[in-house]
Amino acid sequence: MRRDIFQAIADPTRRAIIALIALQAMTPNAIADNFNTTRQSVSKHLRILTECELVKQEQQGREIYYSLEIDKMKEIDQWLEQYRKIWETRFNQLDNVLSTIKKQKK
């Protein structure tokens, strides 16, 4: 059964899993260690994410690693655009900090 991407991200645990494996490929056990939930529940979420083609599995030795299917999520440039926006926000905040300090000095 094909599912859609909105279903994948509708659940907070799945969003957290996406955030985790966006950082690095992880085994189901390593992922489950981050949650107060059963291994079975994490497996279910991983299955849904896999069906949505948001994550891919890779066999390494005896372990299966899950990683984020970047292409499916979004084009990399869109991701970088988000990163650029984060820096823009940061720097605007820094502008405010700097101008506050300058006023205090006067």
Added chain:
Amino acid sequence: MTNNLLFDFTVDKTKKTVYITREFDAELSLVWDAFTKQELLDQWLAPKPMTCKTKYQDFKVGGKRFYAMVSPEGQERWAIQEYTSITPKTNFKMYNAFADKDENPELHGSEWDHTFSEENGTTKVSISIYNESLERLERILDGFTQGMKMALSNLENLLTTLSKK
């Protein structure tokens, strides 16, 4: 606030490096402090609605800053920065790695290089961020996850609003 301050953001995928240049309407020593003192860093480094908290900072070569980005829900994402080179008010370099709350760093990190210069009361900061693997560049950029999570939760809010109609 509108301003004409330079903001340049480029990515060189082949060099696995992000280049960021920004000008600030403040004298160099103040901008230097904003990038190197924890009480100032904590005020701007986390894009809202995230907040930033520094557990400790030792700004010297070989010294570290251990800090977390905290989500509105209270979720903490810890990272360690180790200062590898400091030329006061000119340049500093550091190695940044995500970590758990007990200061155990993750394997791959990124190398940050900051250069400061001042002209006519405007301070320019040039930052380069080198990531050890392209995968990192694409996935682990500092704040990236939070940005994605925010975007996803914004999307979710939007979908919730739309579905109520």
